Amino acid sequence: MFENLPGFRDFPPEACARRNHLFRVFRTVARAFHFSEYDAPILEPLDLYVEKSGEEIVGQLFHFEDKGGRRVALRPELTPTLARMVAAKANALPKPIKWYNIGEHFRYERPQKGRGRSFYQFNADLLGETNLQADAELIALLVGIFETLGLSSKDFKIRLSDRTTWVLFLNNIGITEEQRPAVLDCIDKSERRKPEQTLEVLEKILPGKSEEIFSEVNKIKEINSLDSLKVRLSNCGKDGENRSDEWSSLLQSLEGHGIEDCIKIDLSIVRGLAYYTGFVYEAFEASGEGRALAGGGRYDHLVKKLSGNVDVPAAGFAIGDMTLSDCLESKGLLPNYVTAPDLYLLCGPEDKILGLPIIARCRKAGFSVSHSLKHAAFGKQFKEAGKSGARFGLILGEDELSKDEIKIKDFRSGNEKTVTQKNLIAELENFDESGGIS
Ligand code: HAM
Secondary structure (H helix, E strand, O other): OOOOOOOOOOOOOHHHHHHHHHHHHHHHHHHHHEEEEEEOOOOHHHHHHHOOOOHHHHHOOOEEEOOOOOEEEEOOHHHHHHHHHHHOOOOOOOOOOEEEEEEEOOOOOOOOOOOOOEEEEEEEEEOOOOOHHHHHHHHHHHHHHHHHOOOOOOOOEEEEEEEEHHHHHHHOOOOOOOOOHHHHHHHHOOOOOOOHHHHHHHHOOOOOOOHHHHEEEEHOOOOOOOHHHHHHHHOOHHHHHHHHHHHHHHHHHHHOOHHHHHEEOOOOOOOOOOOOOEEEEEEOOOOOOOOEEOOOOOOHHHHHHOOOOOOOOEEEEEEEHHHHHHHHOOOOOOOOOOOOOOOEOOOOHHHHHHHHHHHHHHHHHHOEEEEOOOOOHHHHHHHHEEEEEEEEEEOOOOOHHOOOOOEEEEEOOOOOEEHHHHHHHHHHHHHHHOOOOO
C-alpha cells in the first residue's frame, strides 16, 4: 500500500468541490475588479528564486537537476514567474496590467495545521502603476473575496504595515543598508521565535548593540495607530513627512472602498519575502489565531532585478487555500456537497437501448442524468434512484414505450405526469422553473 507524501493532499470529490467553491469565488470577484486570468509553468529555473525570494523560501524549495543538466525547482510562489513573464513582454502589454492566477505551489516545510508542502494560491497582481490607488484596489479585492465567501470584518483583519516606514525607522536607529535585509528578516521571524533566539540572531548582525536595537524594534512593532505612526515618522525628516502623507492617502482610499473596518495598522508585519519595497499586509482571522490567510505588498524593483533593464512597478498578494478553508469550515461557511443528479431514468433491462437516446437528449439539454448500469429489476432501480437523490425519475415502462410516452415522477412530492417523448425536454424545463409537478 502506498500513502501520499507528507504535506500532499488527495482531493476526493467532496474536497474537490469545496476547493472549487473557493476557486469560483476567486474568479467571480477578480472579474468584478476587472482582472484577467493567466497561467504559467509549475517548473522553473532554480535561479529564479535564489536571492529574489528570500532565504526562508529558498531553503524550502523542491529542486533537482533535470535530464538536460538544468537546475530546476517546483514553484514555491508565483511572483518571480509573473515578474519574468511581464519583463519579457513589458512594452507590448497595456498598463496597468491586472492579472490573477489560481495554481498549485510547493514548499518543503514541516507539514502542520494550515501548512502543507503542496497548496493552492490565488495570486492577484497589478503592475505598471505606482499610485497608491493600485495598492488600495488590491486590498479591496482581497476583502471582496473574503466577504463573498461569507466572512465579515468581525471574522478577519488585514494587518497593514510598510517596508518604507521600516527602512526609515531602521535608518533612524543606526542600521546600515547592508545590515537592513538581515535585520528585517530577523524581525519577520521574531513572531515565531523566543525573544532569546531573536536576540542571539541580532547579536550576530549587530555585535554589542543587539539589546538596544531589540528594544527599539519592539517599540516600533507595537505601533498600531496612524497617530503614533505619524509621531515617529515626524522624526525621520522630509522622507518621514512624505510617508506620513502616503499613509493618510492609502487609508483614505481604503475608507472610500468601504473596508476600513477590516484594516488594522500593525508594524509587526514586515513579510519574509525579500522583494517587498512599500506597503505590505497579511490577513489573519480576527482572533489572531492560526497562520496567515493571505499576504502581499508592493515590490517595485523585482521586474528590473530579474530582467536587468525593464522597470515595471508592481504590487500584489496571494491567498492560500489551506488556512482559508480551515477558517471557512470552522464558521460553517463551506457549502454542502451536492452530488444528486437532476434525473434518473428507469426502464426494463431489455429496453435500455430505447432509454439511452432519451438520456443523451436530456444531457445535451443540460440536465445531469444517471441510470442503472446493471440489468436491474424495476424495484432495484427505484431504490438506486432514491439513493442518488435525483429530483425526478423518468420511467419507461411497457405502457409508455408502446405509446412513445414517458412518465415523469417528482420524487419529492410523489406526483407523476405522463408526457410524449417528443415533448419531454420542454416539459422538464417547465418543471425546472416551477419547481416540480403539482
Ligand atoms: P506568502 O505570504 O509566502 O506570499 O504566501 C501567501 C499565502 O499562501 C500565505 O498567507 C498562506 O495562506 C499561503 N501559504 C504559503 N505557504 C504555505 C504552505 N506551506 N502551506 C499552505 N499555505 C501556504 C507569497 O507567496 C507572495 N508571492 C504573495 C504575493 C503575490 N506578493 C505579491 N504578489
